[in-house]
Amino acid sequence: MSFPRLNFLTIDRDNITKSLFPVVGLLLSFIVCGAILPFFNINPFSTYASIFGRAFGTMNGLSETIGAAVPSVIVAIGIVFVIRVGIFNLGAEGQVMFGALGAQIAAVAFGSAPAPVAILLTLLGGMAFGAFWAFIPAILRVTLKVNEIVVCIMLNQVAIYAIGFLVRKPLKDPNDFNAQAVIIPENAWMPQFIENTKIHFGLAIALALIVFIAWVIKRTVFGFRVNVVGASERTAVYAGIPAWRTILLTFVIGGAISGIAGANEVMGIAHRLQATVSGNYGWTGITVAMIAKNNPFMLIIVSVLYSALQVGGLVIQITQHVPMELANIVQAMTVLFVLSSDFLYGKYRQRIDGHAGQSAKPKGELV
């Protein structure tokens, strides 16, 4: 039986070839979309040019791109971690929103503390609320075997309405016409690395999280248990690993990580809770995790490319009248291409080497 592995710094032919797939997939979906766009009277070349011109061409755009990439990287790390235990955390979107809510509450409560303490407490607030929103599907799943996917999707919808209500009524800034919460105290703001940009301390948190989660999976007893449970729950129980507790804990940690992404938005970008705080980062993170799989470097690269698409997508809608949903179509198509190329590569290796290579999906690995 093959174990799911974190391909962290393991270099062999398979891994190098496979790490090219996301780029190839993205190119392919650009080509396919580019072939379809002329039917809608849209010039693909100028559209793509303005997407990337906006996302990477100016300092302002670059700052937007990196600012948007940070939360999707954070969410994606959480997804990758929870997949290890055999669960797909589709509730990331709701957990991001609740993390933002927790950060708002904690920041208002502890904002008078000196900056490092306030930041830490605000982050913890976000983590706690994100973890709580993941605890519901997790506990239902481990005790009653309720399908966590449906519960997660339902809770996403509930979170949208809950946050909508909170920013409209109890948390609303009385001096503001729009439905949004009060601005959090400046002590809880993320310090900016470069003045007046969206490149802030959240970037460091995201990078640290990648290393931390890789370390947990690779080097700790808990990470080992997560891998065993993910490979086979029955084997884990047989080996004396408390499977249900491991699943519960992993799921809740995943929720806490999504909560960090939400807190990061409140503390670094908006400085207040808004109804649109999640910015679809939950779903972007999920797609990033599906493409980049276990490769931490790919996680960063794909996140940046996806955020560039989102940032550029906003611009093409305004300047070229091309709907910004084009970005989402390209993203989703990329996943299909990457996954299919995995399969085709496996077939190809089978023919060349007479064995399946790594194409045979290790048990317990969802993606």
Next chain:
Amino acid sequence: MSEIITGLFSSMFALCVPLLIAAEGEVFVERSGQFNMGIEGMMVLGAISGFAATLATGSTLLGFIAGGITGGLLAIAMFLLIYKLKLDLLVVAIVFNLLAAGVTGFLATLFINSSSIPVKCNKLTDLHIPFLSDLPIAGPILFSKNYMVYVAILSVPIIAHVLYKRKFGLELRAVGGNASAAQTMGIDVFKTRMKCFLIGGVSGGIAGAYLSLTLGMFVENMTMNKGFIALALCTFSKGKPYGTLAGALLFALADSIQIRFQPIDIDIPYEFLLMLPYVLTVVVLTISAKRSREERKYA
């Protein structure tokens, strides 16, 4: 008071249709041992293609047909990716849902929301059955609905008949119960599953088309995760057609309560009313899971 209750039950029958159609299609998928998470995407695309077809031809029937075809094509594509390319079912479903949301958003921005005047197509109209529609309470509740309500509800016994009394139903339940045993019996597992998945997709598309055709317009993200509620319905009724009908009516009642009380200025914020169907789904799933565990204990 009686007016409110009549109104509640009257809209219950109209609102149960999309859930019912989607869930009855899902019965086939679930009974053949599969799980169609992509139903949300099929509903969204069914909604927009049903709207487009009705806008072009003026006929709601053609709208439903277009929605069904779209859902079916999507189902076949998903099925082939899952069984031929051996991709993970869940991953394919997520991608298709995201893709469907992207494509409908793209088309809606280009063609529907481009002008400030909302584009409208022919709406489904309520039938007026002579004599029956004029009955005091039963009239508005039961006998003045659009034709799809009757089609959806009358299809339940037909589905039950196919599922329990017909060769196809027997085969698909055999496949769902034990696929390798079914194969040994000479049943083509692949084909049976494909047919069931196709049925699920077509009904998902029709359910989506119903959403846009009752409104007479297409709104982005108008399915609001109703597809997943339909999945949950099918799960907790354990794939039984009549149980699914009861579940769909229950959810439609929650939905009609939500719609009825939203404009009235009561102390409950409208967001909590909107949450109702989703919270109910989680609660019902939890209760039914508990029950099934107890059933297993005494079995």
